[in-house]
Amino acid sequence: MQSMLSGKTEGQTGIGKLFKLSLVCIIKLTLICGCTSLHMESSLKEANEYSAQGSYLVSLDKYEQILEKYPETGDRVLFEMGLIHVHPGNWQRNERKSREYFQKIIQDYPKSEYHRASEMMIAHIDAMTVKEKEIATHQAQMHALQNELKRRDGEMAFLNKRISALEQELKSKVYPVQDGPADRIVIEKKARRLTLMTGGQILRQYKIALGGNPEGPKERQGDNKTPEGTYVINSRNHDSRYHLSLRISYPNDKDKKRARELGVCPGGDIMIHGIKNGLSHVGESHALVDWTRGCIAVTDEEIEEIDKLAPLGTAVEIRP
Numbered sequence: 001m002q003s004m005l006s007g008k009t010e011g012q013t014g015i016g017k018l019f020k021l022s023l024v025c026i027i028k029l030t031l032i033c034g035c036t037s038l039h040m041e042s043s044l045k046e047a048n049e050y051s052a053q054g055s056y057l058v059s060l061d062k063y064e065q066i067l068e069k070y071p072e073t074g075d076r077v078l079f080e081m082g083l084i085h086v087h088p089g090n091w092q093r094n095e096r097k098s099r100e101y102f103q104k105i106i107q108d109y110p111k112s113e114y115h116r117a118s119e120m121m122i123a124h125i126d127a128m129t130v131k132e133k134e135i136a137t138h139q140a141q142m143h144a145l146q147n148e149l150k151r152r153d154g155e156m157a158f159l160n161k162r163i164s165a166l167e168q169e170l171k172s173k174v175y176p177v178q179d180g181p182a183d184r185i186v187i188e189k190k191a192r193r194l195t196l197m198t199g200g201q202i203l204r205q206y207k208i209a210l211g212g213n214p215e216g217p218k219e220r221q222g223d224n225k226t227p228e229g230t231y232v233i234n235s236r237n238h239d240s241r242y243h244l245s246l247r248i249s250y251p252n253d254k255d256k257k258r259a260r261e262l263g264v265c266p267g268g269d270i271m272i273h274g275i276k277n278g279l280s281h282v283g284e285s286h287a288l289v290d291w292t293r294g295c296i297a298v299t300d301e302e303i304e305e306i307d308k309l310a311p312l313g314t315a316v317e318i319r320p
Helices: 014-032 038-052 056-069 071-086 095-108 115-174 253-262 280-288 300-309
Strands: 184-188 193-198 201-207 229-237 245-248 271-273 315-319
Touching: 038 056, 038 071, 056 071, 071 095, 071 115, 095 115, 193 300, 201 300, 245 300, 271 300
Parallel strands: 184 315
Antiparallel strands: 184 193, 193 201, 229 245, 229 315, 245 271
């Protein structure tokens, strides 16, 4: 007789590791029990075929009928039923019932050829039950942690929005919104700060990025230094590669004199500008590093605000 596992893939779960051993055991016992009646063998074959086709409930019903009609096959039938209840392909698998069948063989058929295989199946079922409980516990812990992370993410998002709102509220109180205009722009290189002033009062303040070589005044073209001195806004470009830009009147007379003494070109095109086109999503984080070629950079939103508040001719003081 073929095992009820014929045609099924082994190893779908940990239980599958013992099915090969069970198959050898059943084949061996079938040869020993060759005296069994042909009708009973036909019934067993039919029940086994239903199991092989995945009709596990029908197969179990057939085995129940065989057990009632041929009680002498009890250990063999109970073993087959135990395997069906623990078969990895049986979506209604029931390890508890499977264990009961194997335990019954051990208790009621102590000399059965299925005795040792039943003990091994029970041991494996018990081990798998413990493992499944551990897995379920770990999954529950993971699920709880995931929910906790989601909850904290929600709290962080809420807190960030609240902080942003409070910052805006504080900014509006410290630096009341005015239509401008600014009469002076103060740039403090060491503090990385740009301040719009009017009548000695602060209108706005912004974090800035400078040239990649920020220490000291600009001396020559290509030195990546941001100038130091007094200038004015003398033009603006709304079609800039850096969103939009306000040109500073560098070089002044002092800058030109220093360049002549050094025998170099002082350079020019020093701007207050936004972020390079296509990279506006960087936002305020752009100010974490000095990345310009000597210009003063703010965010796109900030340069739009500065553009509205600082007319042509606005004085620009760039301090060390």
